[in-house]
Amino acid sequence: MREVLQTKDMYFMDDPREGDRLYRKANAKVFVAKYLESHLENLTNARILEAGCGSGAFLQVLGQTYVNHSFVGIDISGERVREANARVIGQTHVKAMQASIYQLPFPDNYFDFIYCRFLYEYLQQPIEATKELFRVCKPEGKLLVQDLDGQFTMYPETPAALKKVILLLKNETGFDPDVGRKLFTFGKSASFSCVHAEIEAYHKKFGSFDEENYRLWELKVDIALEYVKKVLPDAKWTENFKNEFLASLRDENTVLFSNLFTLTFEKAYMHSS
Ligand SMILES: C[S@@+](CC[C@H](N)C(=O)[O-])C[C@H]1O[C@@H](n2cnc3c(N)ncnc32)[C@H](O)[C@@H]1O
Helix, strand or coil: CCCCCCCCCCCCCCCCCHHHHHHHHHCHHHHHHHHHHHHHCCCCCCEEEEECCCCCHHHHHHHHHCCCCEEEEEECCHHHHHHHHHHCCCCCCEEEEECECCECCCCCCCEEEEEEECCHHHCCCHHHHHHHHHHHEEEEEEEEEEEEEEEEEEECCCCHHHHHHHHHHHHHHCCCCCHHHHHHHHHHHCCCEEEEEEEEEEEEEECCCCHHHHHHHHHHHHHHHHHHHHHCCCHHHHHHHHHHHHHHHHCCCCEEEEEEEEEEEECCCCCCC
8 A cells, every 4th residue: 555645734835845846936026016015014012824825026126125014934844944934044034934725823813914826726624724824913904815716717728637647646645727706705704805916927938948947847846746656656657747847848849828816815803801
């Protein structure tokens, strides 16, 4: 019998190369300016939480920009947390901690603002996770969640082998390539009110990719395959899958896209009677 690979906190992309991949694709200054700035500028001496902070790309930029707020990033991977803390050395108002989103080491009603990008697609119990974010969010505090929907939508059609890998990851790990459309329900189920929602195109490929983008996809496939090989130990099949997928990315005729959902929620103030 093969080893049991999933627990609620398992991240199948955990790998020594993952910190570098996340940092290279983060585009942190753009993300902060576009999605966080308008929230953070209206706060004074606020406590901010990033859930699933990876190797700290956003914490680094935020710490440099907002010296009067304090920032905490949590991540399930000890390796990512070490990388994040190395990135914010000298910024005493910023730190990363190893913790699970399902069990946050903070009191109730603690944070003024929480954000979370590209974590929900990997969560096995997203409503439970959102309830935990609700618990640590202050009344009138906000939660911004961003994630993808329709990942790996392609024309000509998504290759059969890729569909097989996605299905395997769904069944084995809870990976959800269509999580974006569900974020609204998760927030409401955890008692948040949705105050803003938007959808944009992401992962756009019409014709060719630039080389860095292609390399990042290759790295993503290599890291994911480390996990896939444990469940489907057929080296020839995984090698063929990789070659076929990368060839379709190189193909000038392939169109690839996904949708980026960004939702902002508020924790309503409860009047005691
Ligand atoms: C795709 S990365 C996103 C990192 C960063 N937010 C970004 O957008 O670049 C997902 C991160 O969530 C972390 N993670 C996965 N499951 C987690 C859990 N249950 N609790 C906390 N962090 C988790 C992973 O270790 C990984 O660093």
